[in-house]
Amino acid sequence: MSARVALVGAGQVGRLLVPRLHERGHRIVAAIGRGAAVGQDIGELAGGTPLGVAVRDDIDAALADTRPDVVLMSTASTLAATEADLLSCIRAGAGVISAGEELLAPWASDPGRSDVIDAAAREHGVSVLASGHVDALWVHLPLTLAGIVTHLDRLEGECTRPFAVARSSNAGVSGLLGAPVERYPVERSGDPGAGAAFSSLHAIARGMGLTVLRARSTVTAAIAEQELVVQLPDGERRIAPGTIAGSTRTVELETSAGVALVLHDVARVGAHSTEHWRVSGSPDVELRASAAQGLVSTATQMVARIEDALNVEPGLHTLSDLPPLRYRALG
Structure with a gap:
């Protein structure tokens, strides 16, 4: 399964995602970051060849311009820090896979924000889930x-x-x-x-x-x-x-x-x-x-969750509600 992917976060994990996505046949259509990464080609930032995808800092416009199927988010750990970006992705019609630890079992630590994100995901027909190491x-x-x-x-x-x-x-x-x-x-x-x-x-x-x-x-x-x-x-x-x-x-x-x-x-x-x-x-x-x-396995497991993010029921998912990861051979 090939997907159109946007990256939110151009730090260590975001850069490790680039070659793993390419290896599995996915296409990076947008990259959102901050600081010195903005304006640079995400392929070159990851130590590879240019992909023609410059890192942007305007998440809503970037998602509206590129319409990704799924977003891989590697920014912050908590729902409080990522809620705004999560809602931007959801409203753009993209599923989300986050490396944020709090999303492993979101209702356990922040039930109020979890309810908001779950309701928005259901309304827009997308899934939100966590993965990583x-x-x-x-x-x-x-x-x-x-x-x-x-x-x-x-x-x-x-x-x-x-x-x-x-x-x-x-x-x-x-x-x-x-x-x-x-x-x-x-x-x-x-x-x-x-x-x-x-x-x-x-x-x-x-x-x-x-x-x-x-x-x-x-x-x-x-x-x-x-x-x-x-x-x-x-x-x-x-x-x-x-x-x-x-x-x-x-x-x-x-x-x-x-x-x-x-x-x-x-x-x-x-x-x-x-x-x-x-x-x-x-x-x-x-x-x-x-x-x-550990950072490499964070990237590889996030990539392995793409198929689940596109196929599970819309809404916010606790990680243990999802099937265990498995290797999928390329066709």
Whole structure:
């Protein structure tokens, strides 16, 4: 299936999408971005040949001029930050696949905006859904693993990814890299809020038919397992084993069926993207997976969802309501 695709977001993920779309036979008809990317050819930005598609900053006009079938959005994580662009895409008659984590289980964290987006999508006959690295690895993989058991007590995951030193939200932790663990300001909350771990677990709960009663989160240090070196704005820093090397957010959902759902979202300097899921029940099951290039797998899974976005019922979809990803051979 070939689709006319628009990209909203011309950053790292947006640029990684370009060759993957071409490989699967899709046509990029528009690219919307900001800053220095505006005016540049999206093919050249992605490190390839020119495509004749310049990055624009006027989303409504760009979509009206090009009429894409589907939009791949790689901008922000929350519905609050992406609602306006989502509605622009919907009103232009385009389905949307977003890398925003909150869209994995949108009603769990922002029911008001979810209702607005769902109603608009139904009115205009298009679908809105999430995908990315967490699609197969943080939602559908644990759902499949839990399907092996006849009795489930606990599903627990530890998903590790590289710690992004350059991200402004990580500035506080970056200043603690290499420091003793005791210096980390541990945070505990009964309201985890938005985020990949919270949204993934809610999508899993919905896929299992579980009712969530309570959620809680704890943020602690990620510990260096070996000596590491990281480049910071003020120079190179060595991180000794046993010291702070990032952060770990642990989210736990308590359900009415007594099943505990737990996810440790670990961001560690020098780490590769890995997933380790454990199912406690009858029988116990355990599985490790690795998609070392997390941003690449975000792009590839978004591209793999295009057919679903064009064929599912109109509306806003929680990720676990969609079928698991599968490879589709080109004809």
